[in-house]
Amino acid sequence: MRKLGVVADMTLREMLRRRGVLILLLALPLAFYVVRRNGYTGESIRALFLGLSWAISTAALFSASAGRAVEPRLRLSGYRSHHLYLGRLAALLVLGTGIAVPLLALVALDPAQDKVRTGGVALAMLLCVTVAAPFGLLVAALVPRELEGTLVLLVVVGMQMVVDPAGAGAKVMPFWSSREIGTYAVDHTGSGYLDRGLVHGVAFTLALALLVAVLSSYRLRTRSHMRFASGR
Amino acid sequence: MLASGVVDQERRSQWLRGVLDMCVLAMVSGGESYGYHLVQAVEAAGLGPIKGGTLYPVLLRLESTGLVATDWRQGPSGPARKYYRITAAGQATLRQAVLDWQSFSSDVNAILQRGNAILQEGQST
Amino acid sequence: MTINDGWLRDLGMELRRRGVPGGTADHVVAEAATHLRDSGEPPMAAFGPAGAYAAVVSDSVGAAWRRARRPAPGPMRLRARGIVKRYRRRDVLSGVDLTVHAGEVAAVIGANGCGKSTFLRICAGLISPDKGTVQVDGSIGYCPQDGGTIDFLRPEEHFVLVGGGRNWSRERSRAKGRAAAATLDWDASTPMLSRHLSGGTRQKLNLVMAGLSEPDVLLLDEPYQGFDRGTYLDFWEQVWRWRDSGRAVVVVTHMLNQLDLVDTVLDLSGANRERWS
Numbered sequence: 175m176r177k178l179g180v181v182a183d184m185t186l187r188e189m190l191r192r193r194g195v196l197i198l199l200l201a202l203p204l205a206f207y208v209v210r211r212n213g214y215t216g217e218s219i220r221a222l223f224l225g226l227s228w229a230i231s232t233a234a235l236f237s238a239s240a241g242r243a244v245e246p247r248l249r250l251s252g253y254r255s256h257h258l259y260l261g262r263l264a265a266l267l268v269l270g271t272g273i274a275v276p277l278l279a280l281v282a283l284d285p286a287q288d289k290v291r292t293g294g295v296a297l298a299m300l301l302c303v304t305v306a307a308p309f310g311l312l313v314a315a316l317v318p319r320e321l322e323g324t325l326v327l328l329v330v331v332g333m334q335m336v337v338d339p340a341g342a343g344a345k346v347m348p349f350w351s352s353r354e355i356g357t358y359a360v361d362h363t364g365s366g367y368l369d370r371g372l373v374h375g376v377a378f379t380l381a382l383a384l385l386v387a388v389l390s391s392y393r394l395r396t397r398s399h400m401r402f403a404s405g406r
Numbered sequence: 407m408l409a410s411g412v413v414d415q416e417r418r419s420q421w422l423r424g425v426l427d428m429c430v431l432a433m434v435s436g437g438e439s440y441g442y443h444l445v446q447a448v449e450a451a452g453l454g455p456i457k458g459g460t461l462y463p464v465l466l467r468l469e470s471t472g473l474v475a476t477d478w479r480q481g482p483s484g485p486a487r488k489y490y491r492i493t494a495a496g497q498a499t500l501r502q503a504v505l506d507w508q509s510f511s512s513d514v515n516a517i518l519q520r521g522n523a524i525l526q527e528g529q530s531t
Numbered sequence: 532m533t534i535n536d537g538w539l540r541d542l543g544m545e546l547r548r549r550g551v552p553g554g555t556a557d558h559v560v561a562e563a564a565t566h567l568r569d570s571g572e573p574p575m576a577a578f579g580p581a582g583a584y585a586a587v588v589s590d591s592v593g594a595a596w597r598r599a600r601r602p603a604p605g606p607m608r609l610r611a612r613g614i615v616k617r618y619r620r621r622d623v624l625s626g627v628d629l630t631v632h633a634g635e636v637a638a639v640i641g642a643n644g645c646g647k648s649t650f651l652r653i654c655a656g657l658i659s660p661d662k663g664t665v666q667v668d669g670s671i672g673y674c675p676q677d678g679g680t681i682d683f684l685r686p687e688e689h690f691v692l693v694g695g696g697r698n699w700s701r702e703r704s705r706a707k708g709r710a711a712a713a714t715l716d717w718d719a720s721t722p723m724l725s726r727h728l729s730g731g732t733r734q735k736l737n738l739v740m741a742g743l744s745e746p747d748v749l750l751l752d753e754p755y756q757g758f759d760r761g762t763y764l765d766f767w768e769q770v771w772r773w774r775d776s777g778r779a780v781v782v783v784t785h786m787l788n789q790l791d792l793v794d795t796v797l798d799l800s801g802a803n804r805e806r807w808s
Contacts, residue, residue, distance in 0.1 A: 180695030184681070184688055191683040191724065243678040246657045250671050251744045252696030400656040403668035441562055442569035458566045459578035462559070463591040470592045478558070488562050 177253055181261025182268070189237055189269055199229040199273055207280070215287060216360035222277060223298055223352040227306040228331045230270045234310025235323040237262060242314075245394060255394040259386055263307055270303030294359025294368065298352040301375030308382035309348050315389040348382070351375030415454070422453055427464050428503045429453065431496055434474060438491035441465065465490060473499050535567050538574040538581050545585035548716075548761055550768045551592060559588055582760070604794070605633030607668060608779035609654060609748050614663035616649055623649055624660070629797050631779040633747070636770060636792075639783045641799035647783045648676060650799065651752050654781065669747025669779075674737050674754045676783075682726035686712070686719040686736050693743045704743070711739045714772075715765050731757030738766070742773065749773055749780045767792075 190196065203225030210218035245258050278299055282292045310327070317323045334347045339357075344350050354371030357363055396402075422429075426448075433439060433447055441462060449455050468474045473496035477489045492500070539560050546556035563584075567574055578584040609631045616624040623646040631637045639647050653660045655673040680689060687705045694704025712719035715735045725733060738754045755766045771792075773780050782793070 176698060177695055180692060180701075184684060184692045187688065188681055188683040240681065240683075243675075244681055246655075247673060247675075247679055247740065248692065248696060250655065250673055250746075251693045251740075252670075252698075397656045397659045399653070399660055399664050401664055401666040403666070440565075442566050445566075445570070457577055457579075458563065458570070458572075459584050459587065462562060462566070462578075463587045466559070466588060467591040478561075485565055485568065486561075487565055488558065 177257040178261045178264065181248075181253070181257055182264040185237060185241070185262050185265035186268055188240065189233060189265065195233065195236070199233055199269075200276070202229045203273075203277055204280075207277075211284075211286065215290070216356065219281060219287070219290065219295065219360055220353055220356045222281070223302050223356055224331055224335060224349060226270075226274060226277060226299060227302045227309075227334075227349045227352065228327060229273065230266065230303055230306035231310035231313070231327050232324065233269060234262075234266050234307050235314045235327065236320060237266065238311050238314035239320045239323070249394050255391045256387065258394065259311065259390040262311065263383065263386070266307035266310070267303060270307055271300075274299040274303055289360075289362075291359040291362070294355055297368075298355035298359060298371070301355065301371070301379070302349065302352045304379040305348050305351065305375060305382065308379065308386050311386045312382055312389070315386060315393070345374065348378050351378065418454055422456070423460075425507070426456070426460070427468060428500065428507065430461070430464055431468060431473060431492060431500045431503070434490045435492045435497065435500060438477070438489040440487040440489050444490075468496070472496075535564070535574055538578075539564055539567075541581035542578075542585055545582050545761075546588060548764050548768070549585055549589035550771065551585075551589050555592055604635050605777055607631075607666075608633050609668075609781065610666040611650075611654055612664050612666070614650060614653055614665070615661045616646065616653065617661050624653075624799070626663075627797070627799065629654075629781070629795070631748070631781055631795065633777045633779055634774055635794040636774050636780045636782065637795040637797060638793045639781060639797045639799060640785060643785070645799040647799055648752050650797075651750050651781065651783050655750050667748060670744065672741040672744065672746030672749045674741035674749070674751045676752045676754070676756065677730075677734075677737075679737050679740070680725045680733055683724055685722055685724060686728075686739075689725065689736060689740055690719070690743060693740050697744045708739055708743055711742060712736075714769055715739070715762060729757065731759065731762065734758065735762070738769070742769070747778060749778055751781065752783045753785070 203222050206221035206225030207218050210221040241258070241262065245255075248258060249255065278292070278296055281287050281290065281295050309330075310323075313323045313326050314320075317326060330348065334349050334353075337344050337347060339350070339353050344353075351371040351374040354367045354374065358365070358367035358371065429448065429451075430444060433444060439447070441458065444465075445456055445458065445461055448461075465474070469476055469490070473493060474490045475493050477491070478486055479489055480486050542563060543556055543560045546559060547553065551559070563574070563578060567577060570577060574581075607630060609629070611627065611629045614624050614627040615622065627646075627650060629637060629639075629650075639650060641647055649658070651673075652658045653663075654665050655671055656665065656667075657673070681692075684692070687708060690704045690708030691701045694701070694707065699707075709719050712735060715738065717732060717735045719736070719739065725736060728736065734754055734757055738751070741749060741751065741754070751770075755763050758766060770780055770782065
């Protein structure tokens with residue numbers, strides 16, 4: 175637990191020192207929100223969710239890329255791979271929550287949004303963060319460089335934006351849950367949207383985290399040519 | 407003429423490098439001495455000027471291998487100096503070195519004189 | 532007089548840097564001072580540059596002293612056997628063997644691109660060879676040629692991160708890191724981020740990180756890039772200290788002037804020449 179804490183602490187410090195990135199992380203969802211604000215109420219909130227998801231997954235992508243050179247060394251100095259990916263994930267969840275809270279406050283205080291269910295918006299944002307963080311880590315593990323990763327995230331968020339939420343393909347998109355819960359929160363639909371969204375969000379969070387765990391453990395595995403003397 | 411003088415100087419300092427430690431050992435065998443005094447003694451003996459930068463490392467090597475013992479003391483006049491004197495191990499080493507050197511130098515002499523004799527013969531015919 | 536004082540101070544510093552014990556160093560400096568006073572010569576004429584003279588002194592006493600207090604090699608710590616690595620059907624390493632015991636230093640040498648770094652990374656278990664095994668008894672510390680530090684963290688935060696892997700308290704990690712940095716003539720308590728450190732200082736950080744958790748085997752990949760001459764000597768002193776405390780050290784190097792002081796030399800360009808012939 176202490177090892178995990180140290181990794182999370184240092185990852186968080188590292189991210190918080192990138193001031194420019196932090197400002198962009200806040201500005202991006204905000205811009206999505208403001209651009210759509212004059213239109214239909216639900217549109218701006220859904221755009222905000224997507225902006226938040228994109229921001230957090232991008233942060234995760236960059237954080238994982240920055241750590242790639244160091245993690246093998248940390249493995250050698252006594253960390254197991256789960257300390258490393260869980261620590262990074264924890265830091266991203268903290269960062270994501272830190273960014274989501276002011277955005278939630280914005281929605282709650284915006285007079286144009288006085289009819290939305292704030293609890294629903296909060297839940298949707300939470301799922302945005304919990305899905306986006308492992309999603310960004312997964313993309314980082316699959317592509318060689320940050321540039322490719324950024325493009326992948328752009329494509330995913332772009333598709334998520336244009337895909338028909340009722341269509342069969344929409345459910346395989348990672349951020350579908352926030353859209354469903356968003357509909358519940360904005361349009362005051364029945365709890366079916368909420369339940370579906372919750373199940374989808376939790377399932378995606380767990381599945382993505384599991385994939386990240388598998389890939390990290392493989393990348394940081396003890397190589398088969400290494401023979402360690404017993405007793406150490 | 408100048409060129410051959412330079413070469414001579416180089417050769418002499420090469421020779422000296424091989425035997426300086428034994429010469430120093432011999433010079434402190436008669437009684438203790440200090441660095442600058444040894445520099446003067448080497449020069450006075452005709453082996454040419456040597457630098458402090460050459461001598462002191464030799465003394466340190468002799469000291470670290472236990473062939474000389476040292477003592478920091480106020481001299482009869484002037485500042486504190488590091489005095490060197492030979493040890494029993496140094497005496498034994500010196501005795502052996504003298505035998506080795508005699509055998510070595512007589513071998514070198516034999517070769518050089520044989521060569522010289524051939525040159526002389528060539529000249530006389 | 533001031534010229535002499537400056538030169539003598541430099542001499543003292545250079546002697547200490549080369550690991551000549553303090554008492555001996557003081558005596559050498561005092562003796563040189565007396566000599567300069569007696570002879571009236573300028574220091575450059577009598578002794579030459581302070582650094583060069585210190586090197587000669589260190590060779591005559593330091594090396595003997597180093598050898599004298601050196602313990603006998605201990606048990607085997609690292610054994611690489613039959614390491615083969617191919618890149619694009621070209622053999623980079625073809626059947627390389629290396630054994631290093633506790634208290635030994637091995638140098639891995641060879642031209643650029645002969646696979647020195649690849650070999651070290653295989654020994655560290657960071658990449659897999661196509662054939663061969665690496666047997667390790669103990670823990671490994673690895674110092675890469677570059678990279679390996681975290682741009683937005685301070686040096687002390689790096690120490691906390693590395694020490695955390697051994698469950699050390701933060702204060703202990705910081706203190707150990709600062710002490711190790713001091714032996715490289717570096718004050719690591721700076722609030723500067725790693726990205727703002729000079730290349731040489733970042734390599735010092737890298738080196739301190741590699742040794743921080745007191746590994747039994749140290750694998751160092753030309754870690755002295757960007758070091759000035761003094762730090763380069765400090766680096767080798769650190770290597771001797773590690774060796775004398777019973778570590779097994781492997782250093783990748785293209786500098787040959789330290790090879791007489793290492794125990795094993797693995798020449799990888801030699802291995803490749805054999806392959807071509």
